[in-house]
Amino acid sequence: MLADIEPVNRESTAGIIARQLRDAIMTGALPPGTQLGETELAARFQVSRGPLREAMQRLVSEGLLRSERHRGLFVIDLEPGDVYDIYAARSAVERAAAIRVMRGGDRERVTAVLDAAVAAMAEADEQDDPAALTEADLRFHEELIEASGSKRLARMARTLLIETRMCLTALQGTYGRNAQGVDERVAEHNQIIAAIREGDEVAVLTLLEAHMEDAVQRLAPGTSLHADAVPHVPSGTPLPGAG
Amino acid sequence: MLADIEPVNRESTAGIIARQLRDAIMTGALPPGTQLGETELAARFQVSRGPLREAMQRLVSEGLLRSERHRGLFVIDLEPGDVYDIYAARSAVERAAAIRVMRGGDRERVTAVLDAAVAAMAEADEQDDPAALTEADLRFHEELIEASGSKRLARMARTLLIETRMCLTALQGTYGRNAQGVDERVAEHNQIIAAIREGDEVAVLTLLEAHMEDAVQRLAPGTSLHADAVPHVPSGTPLPGAG
DNA sequence: ATTCCTCGGATTGTTGACAATCATACGACT
DNA sequence: AGTCGTATGATTGTCAACAATCCGAGGAAT
Numbered sequence: 001m002l003a004d005i006e007p008v009n010r011e012s013t014a015g016i017i018a019r020q021l022r023d024a025i026m027t028g029a030l031p032p033g034t035q036l037g038e039t040e041l042a043a044r045f046q047v048s049r050g051p052l053r054e055a056m057q058r059l060v061s062e063g064l065l066r067s068e069r070h071r072g073l074f075v076i077d078l079e080p081g082d083v084y085d086i087y088a089a090r091s092a093v094e095r096a097a098a099i100r101v102m103r104g105g106d107r108e109r110v111t112a113v114l115d116a117a118v119a120a121m122a123e124a125d126e127q128d129d130p131a132a133l134t135e136a137d138l139r140f141h142e143e144l145i146e147a148s149g150s151k152r153l154a155r156m157a158r159t160l161l162i163e164t165r166m167c168l169t170a171l172q173g174t175y176g177r178n179a180q181g182v183d184e185r186v187a188e189h190n191q192i193i194a195a196i197r198e199g200d201e202v203a204v205l206t207l208l209e210a211h212m213e214d215a216v217q218r219l220a221p222g223t224s225l226h227a228d229a230v231p232h233v234p235s236g237t238p239l240p241g242a243g
Numbered sequence: 244m245l246a247d248i249e250p251v252n253r254e255s256t257a258g259i260i261a262r263q264l265r266d267a268i269m270t271g272a273l274p275p276g277t278q279l280g281e282t283e284l285a286a287r288f289q290v291s292r293g294p295l296r297e298a299m300q301r302l303v304s305e306g307l308l309r310s311e312r313h314r315g316l317f318v319i320d321l322e323p324g325d326v327y328d329i330y331a332a333r334s335a336v337e338r339a340a341a342i343r344v345m346r347g348g349d350r351e352r353v354t355a356v357l358d359a360a361v362a363a364m365a366e367a368d369e370q371d372d373p374a375a376l377t378e379a380d381l382r383f384h385e386e387l388i389e390a391s392g393s394k395r396l397a398r399m400a401r402t403l404l405i406e407t408r409m410c411l412t413a414l415q416g417t418y419g420r421n422a423q424g425v426d427e428r429v430a431e432h433n434q435i436i437a438a439i440r441e442g443d444e445v446a447v448l449t450l451l452e453a454h455m456e457d458a459v460q461r462l463a464p465g466t467s468l469h470a471d472a473v474p475h476v477p478s479g480t481p482l483p484g485a486g
Numbered sequence: 487a488t489t490c491c492t493c494g495g496a497t498t499g500t501t502g503a504c505a506a507t508c509a510t511a512c513g514a515c516t
Numbered sequence: 517a518g519t520c521g522t523a524t525g526a527t528t529g530t531c532a533a534c535a536a537t538c539c540g541a542g543g544a545a546t
Contacts, residue, residue: 012310013499014300038528048501049528050293057257057297058304063398067255070507070528082394088339089395096335151325152332155306156399256529281498291531292498313498313537 017045017055025064025075026162028169034075036065062159083167083220090160091212094141097148097157098208102201110147111197114140118189125182133182134168140189171219181218188214260288260298268307268318269405271412277318279308305402326410326463333403334455337384340391340400341451345444353390354440357383361432368425376425377411383432414462424461431457 024030042052056073059065065073101110117140124132138161145157188211195203267273285295299316302308308316344353360383367375381404388400431454438446 010312012312014303015310018304039526050296050500053293053529054297054300057300060257061261061301061304063395067258069253069255071509072528085393085395088343088393089399092335092339092396095338096331100331150328150331152306152328152403153335156332160395282496293530296499314539315498 013047013051014054014058017047017052018058020045021055021059022064022158022162025059026165028166030075032075032077032166032170036073036075038072064159064162078163078166078170080220082163084216086160086163086167087212087216087219090141090157090164091209093153093157093160094144094208094212095205097145097150097153098196098204099201100148100150100153101144101196102199102204105147105149107196107199110144111193113143113147114189114193114196117143118186118193121182121186121189125186130172134165137185137189138165167219181214184214256290256294257297257301260290260295261301263288264298264302265307265401265405268302269408271409273318275318275320275409275413279316279318281315307402307405321406321409321413323463325406327459329403329406329410330455330459330462333384333400333407334452336396336400336403337387337451337455338448340388340393340396341439341447342444343391343393343396344387344439345442345447348390348392350439350442353387354436356386356390357432357436357439360386361429361436364425364429364432368429373415377408380428380432381408410462424457427457 021030021036030036036056038049038052042049045052056065060067060073064076066076067073101107117136120136120139121133124130124136142157142161145153148154188207192204192207192211195207264273264279273279279299281292281295285292288295299308303310303316307319309319310316344350360379363379363382364376367373367379385400385404388397391397431450435447435450435454438450
């Protein structure tokens, strides 16, 4: 059995660094608005500035970093309108993923994986671990998209889920949204799983859309996915970034 | 009146080169499978290999280039399954964009812009200019997404439209799909515009989905968006790349 | 004839140094 | 006192050289 022994080195340095940077942004180690000093980061990664810059350019094209010439690279600021934008995009991507899963996907395997994610959510809730809860929540959606088998949906979703987590950490201090809606969230996820298991595509899509709508409501009350296109919150007021 | 005079330089070299590379890939100047020699390209852009490599890393993260360590960067090969993947993703993105346009978008302005694109299509058809026809077709969809005002949908669509054009140029020699379906295509676009003008969201979405489905049918007959998840065409058979 | 090994050219990966630009603090002038 | 101009330190942008790896040609051995 010499299966899956092909990956020898085969990952570029830029790719490795880019992944670590994504993690740092996602977890809040690099809060929105932070400038990424090249010298310092390069020293931390133990590489020179060249590979580091290449990695950062990847994140620029993903929209996670914003580039100002001769000034530096900064973690993007999430303005209120972005919350809507992110969830609208996610809604589109996850809908497409769900469709693909329902038509020809291995529904049994999918529901098993998703069940595990929801179980982890409940577990995290019992232990009052909001970080683990968020992680499990996002894993649910990540697995759903992974199950679609679409390279492009997966790539788009990766960035969107990072931004989602950025929103959550940016807003979790503002609103005390802790134990409040978790039962509801778990229930919504379970309903989606049930619909997948039963093969009811319309129900899956409906539940998924409602779930995304609820998520936006929880994060930015009054800002509906179904409201006017770009809900005109006063722009230029970035969400809280660093501590 | 000192409006919109802010953009002085403010675009990184990597950004400029990346844009040109995207164009080259889109137009087929860099066909699928082509290796991008750094020395040669750097000389052509009149820069050193540093900025060029940074630009190429952007395209890697967009999925337009594939990186093989110590071997080089290559334009991605489009396999049959990718045609389906691309159109499924486009369908999701454009659907979301259409929703946003229908809810709070300036429908009058949008329809005007889209009308212009369709007019360009008809014009190109009369003059037997398939390249211009494709360009106008893609412009239609690009404008629709632009009108949604969503940064993220626009970013995702940009890559998808490039890949769409890659598919078209890869297959246009194979199938003689020239004058055959253009009337149908123009008609479909016009129907979408009409539905937008009338404010009939359901009709817009239905027509859009049908339009994407037809597009796949025209490109890869037998491969439906609605068929089994990843239609199992024999993998490892890339679409024709270079001449 | 085929296989294996070795060597040389060519390309990629990485680095440190240099040039250009920006931000800030300080001082001069109105 | 306030504003402008200047100098200095720090950071980014760019480059050319060096190291590591890969690919193909050629030859030797079986």
